[in-house]
Amino acid sequence: MTVETKTPRARPAAVTLTPSAEKRIAELMARAPEGAIGVKLSTPRRGCSGLAYSVDYVTEEAKFDEKIVTPGGVFYIDGGSVLYLVGSVMDWREDDFTAGFVFDNPNAKGSCGCGESFTI
Numbered sequence: 001m002t003v004e005t006k007t008p009r010a011r012p013a014a015v016t017l018t019p020s021a022e023k024r025i026a027e028l029m030a031r032a033p034e035g036a037i038g039v040k041l042s043t044p045r046r047g048c049s050g051l052a053y054s055v056d057y058v059t060e061e062a063k064f065d066e067k068i069v070t071p072g073g074v075f076y077i078d079g080g081s082v083l084y085l086v087g088s089v090m091d092w093r094e095d096d097f098t099a100g101f102v103f104d105n106p107n108a109k110g111s112c113g114c115g116e117s118f119t120i
Contacts, residue, residue, distance in 0.1 A: 013066065014085050015085050015088045015090050016089045017075065017090050018091040020091055022070045022071060024101070025072050025073050026070070026071065028057075032057055036057040038058050039057060039074075040055070040058040040075075040077070041077050042056070042077075042081050043084050050120075053103055055101055058076055061076070062079060066079065066082055083107075084120055086107065088104060088105040088106065090102075091104070107120055108120065
C-alpha cells in the first residue's frame with residue numbers, strides 16, 4: 001500500500017495589490033518610522049455604513065495576520081478583516097485633488113455617500 005502525501009497548494013492572497021499600490025507601499029516603507037516592519041490593512045468598525053478601510057504602519061506581526069511580500073515592503077492584512085476582504089483589489093490613485101488607496105471589494109453590499117465606509 002502506497003501512502004500519498006499531498007503538498008498543500010498555495011492559497012491566493014485575500015487582497016490583490018495593483019502595481020500602483022505596491023509602488024505606494026514602497027514609498028511608505030522608504031520613509032517609515034523606526035521599528036515599522038510593514039504596512040497593515042484593517043477594517044475597523046466606524047463610519048456611516050459600519051466598516052472602514054484603515055492602512056497603518058505595523059511594528060510587529062500578529063499571529064493570524066495575512067502577510068504579502070511585495071518588492072517594496074511587507075503588506076499585512078488584519079486577521080479579523082480577511083473575511084471582509086477576500087477577492088478585493090487595492091489600488092493607489094492620485095489626481096489633482098485627492099490621493100489615496102481605493103478598494104474594489106466584491107463583498108461590500110453598500111457604502112456611505114462619502115465612500116469612507118462600507119457594509120457587508
